[in-house]
Amino acid sequence: MTTPMIALVTGGNKGIGREIAAQLASLGHTVIIGARSLERGEQAAADLRAVGGNVTAVTLDVTDPASVSAAAGTITARHGRIDALINNAGISHQPGADFAGQSPRTADVDHIRYVFETNVFGVITVTTAFLPLLRRSDSPRIVNVSSSAGSLASISDFANTDPIALGYVPSKTALTAVTMMYARDLASEHILVNAVCPGFVATDLNNHHGILTPAEGARSAVAMAIIPADGPTGTFTDVNGPVAW
DSSP states (O other): OOSOOEEEEETTTSHHHHHHHHHHHHTTOEEEEEESSHHHHHHHHHHHHTTTOEEEEEEOOTTOHHHHHHHHHHHHHHHSOOSEEEEOOOOSSOTTOOGGGGOGGGOOHHHHHHHHIIIIIHHHHHHHHHHHHHTTSSSOEEEEEOOGGGOHHHHTOTTOOSOOOTTHHHHHHHHHHHHHHHHHHHGGGTOEEEEEOOOSBOSGGGTTOOSBOHHHHHHHHHHHHTOOTTSOOSOEEETTEEOOO
16 A cells, blocks of 8 residues: 555554554655554553654553544544554453463453453454444445464464463454454444454563564564455454464
């Protein structure tokens, strides 16, 4: 996509989200960083403006409908539309907890529900709120940052050494399915909806145990965010192509 667009990146103040914002800004696009902490969002935006990016920030907690609604109102007043929504915000566990609370043997339902609130319900809340702004775009698209960790092909493989996490892993399975539901439903409106896997990236989500940098992890989302109006919809890909479900 060569025409400058307006893109919203949730969870855009750090990690993969910040790199998505940085790479889109470097391509000449206007970027809005959505962050739970406005202070952190504005600092990230200021850092990216310092290197030439057209980047601003807005308070956006994907688990708080009032926050999401307020963000939509702010962006409507500032820009009147968005061309790309990148649902990047995601968590692996509750603060102060770890994957241990997600063992099927000793499942902590509140812990699992907490993960789903951000990774699944948060995406639905944000997407619902911003569909009116996307409909004002000539080339609207939604990109959901999912994970191959939730691939049914992967989690049914008993040789898989990834953590067994009853919250995080199924939340990504659900997110990919949610993506496909939106893609099918919005196809008649020519809104492209796709899921991407960033790979195993070193971020706070995995205590920086990943093998890829945030910049590398951002590439799949950026690539899908700038596809042309006649690009694909209803896909799940990484930088190497389709991801097995």
